Amino acid sequence: MNLNKKIAIIIVNWNTYELTRSCIWSLMNCRYNDLEIFLVDNNSKDNSVSKLKKEFKKINYIINNKNTGFSCANNKAINIILKKNFDFIMLLNSDTEVSALFLNPLIETFNSNKLIGAVQPLILNWDDKSTIWKYEGIFNYFLGLTIHKNKRTNIIENLETTKFTDWISGCCFITTPSVLKEVGLLDEIYFAYFEDVDWSLRLRKKGYLLGLNKNSIIYHHESGSSKSSQKQKEGYLSPKSHYYNFRNHIIFLRKHYKEFNFYGAILYQLFKILLYNSYFIIRFRRKKLINLWKGVYDGLTIKI
Secondary structure, eight states, rough: OOOSSSSEEEEEESSSSHHHHHHHHHHHHHSOOSSSEEEEHHHESSSSSHHHHOOOSSSEEEEHHHHHOOHHHHHHHHHHHSSOOOOOEEEEEEEEEOOOOOOOHHHHHHHOOOTTEEEEEEEESSSTSSSSSESSSEETTTEEEEHHHHHHHGGGGGSSSSEOOSSSOEEEEEHHHHHHHHHOOOOGGGGGSSSSHHHHHHHHHTTTTEEEEEEEEEHHHETTTTTTEEETTTTTEEEEHHHHHHHHHHHHHHTTTTSSSHHHHHHHHHHHHHHHHHHHHTOOOOOHHHHHHHHHHHHSOOOO
């Protein structure tokens, strides 16, 4: 058992009070003796902080006066935690709920190989707990894209209990202070999306491995912070999410272009841009169309 290992768990909240509350309660029900929660609030407008403080008095609150994004918010907490005495640091999305025994398998996998730099659990869909949201992540090096292998499938029994992966999800992973000091924190240029893929690749360039353990299980509300609970004029997913997806994918390819087939990646990006462009025009998604092209422009021109 690993109950003597001290773990700091970071949750970033941005207008997701109900989801964050459920996430914290699931952590409170964990069978683990020594975990500490650091909640970073990105200037929520739903009165999250005051309501959470009334219910959860023993967690650490870090309050930002603006929405600094996922990367910056996590980094702010990491920098505080690095000055303290923790064995492990975990990033955990606010739109997740964890199983009671999810921590020990992660630590056991981490300790099984000195080359492992981070470990991710098996992430299942909250709305269909028999299906996978994320386990193994694959890089397609020819096209320069990332793949959630077996997403929305129910082949959980056939998964290897532990294995290595190309990239891990920022939805949930555990690492150590020493790894973060060596590899560096999340790149804040991304704001949100692709920061986890970028960090995974940087970690692997340092010679580390990325581990998985399917005995560690959490449940994910997909796009909990970027989707509206009710259908809007242009659908459920916010136009801004398309901006960051296109922008950040291009930034990622610019940063790590030596790792991919240049021409294959360019052709795939052109295909994806034109496909979404056509769809948004046909479906009269004006705001999403504007955000797509703004994301492409900013991704190509921003200084990295």
